[in-house]
Structure formats: structure tokens, C-alpha cells
Amino acid sequence: NAGVTQTPKFRILKIGQSMTLQCTQDMNHNYMYWYRQDPGMGLKLIYYSVGAGITDKGEVPNGYNVSRSTTEDFPLRLELAAPSQTSVYFCASSYSLQLKDNEQFFGPGTRLTVL
């Protein structure tokens, strides 16, 4: 099992550009999440999905969009990149939303810089 994989590892964008951060998991998890981690801060939830075709906003969804067409993939789209979106982005997945089964498995992250 590769677990949760993310591409790219690094990216530099100019203000106003768009990009898609890719996330794939091979554990057949229904639940997937996107977080961002700003320097010196904890992870904040951007969007999450409870299954293919179902997504919902987290704490900080503004400026992002997601889709979930398959169980495996959960891409995150930035339409008009802004310097405030400079961050490290982590994708995660979990088997369940039930408390005891909610261990989330994280990808290695994408470091995004917007200049």
C-alpha cells in the first residue's frame, strides 16, 4: 500500500494563477480531507468528503474548490492564487467518522508558495 500520495511536492505560483493539488489513497477509505498548515500554526481543515460525490466545507474553504468523482481521488483546486494561500497542504483519509476509527492517514504534503 502506498497510503496517501500527493503531487506535486513543491510548487511556486504567481498571483492569479490556478492549479490543482492531487491526492490519491489506496486504502479504500470513504473519508478524505484537505488541510493547510501555515508556519507556526496547527492544521486547519479546508474541505472534506464523506464519499464519492459528496463534499463539504471545513474551517477555511474560501479560495478553494474540491471534487470527489472516485473513492481514491480528492483533488483540491485553487482558482486565483493569492499570497495568503502560501502554505503546506496535507491530504488525509480515514476509514470512518466514528470516533474510535477516525485515525487519519496523511500524505507527505505539498509546499505551495504564491508570489
Added chain:
Amino acid sequence: DQQVKQNSPSLSVQEGRISILNCDYTNSMFDYFLWYKKYPAEGPTFLISISSIKDKNEDGRFTVFLNKSAKHLSLHIVPSQPGDSAVYFCAAIPDRGSTLGRLYFGRGTQLTVWP
């Protein structure tokens, strides 16, 4: 508003000694708590968890203590090893409402274990 707080950004401990990492929370709906460990350039990995119906959970060198009345938990690592040097995140899950299953993270504590 930070609902999970880790007030010590860093902790330095000698190898073989005990490391104690602290975490406070403000949301009384939190019912399940997790600790994640993060090495540089990697995603967080699950370490240990505790349900609010318990006050202690042990796994090898790692023990988590929960004081629900004080809204405080701590992670003890005994004995500390250089390989434990990482950022440790405290996270919490609320039991009720539409946010069921979502993780709320603290800012993390950088633990350095020196020989």
C-alpha cells in the same frame, strides 16, 4: 479562535529522561483526543489516542493522560530517545453536531531529544 492549545512551541529533553507535552482545549464538545507526530517533509502520523471516558492510555513508551475537568491532556514519553525528535500535534474530535469526526489541531510542540 484556537480551540486546541499547545502553549509550548518547543521542548528540549535529554535522552533517557521523560518528555511531557501539554495540551489544553476549550470546547466541551470534544470527546476524543489524538496525538500526531510529524517529521520534517512528512505528513503527520498517528501516535496515540484517548477517549473522554478514560483518564489514561498507554502504548509502550507513550502515555496520554486526560483531565476532563481541567480540559487538559498531556503526552508522556519515557524514556525519551533521539528518534522522538519531531513536532507533536494534539488534536480533538467533537462528539456532537455536524462536525462529527473532524479533527481540530493545536499548533504543535517541537520536541528535541539530545544525547
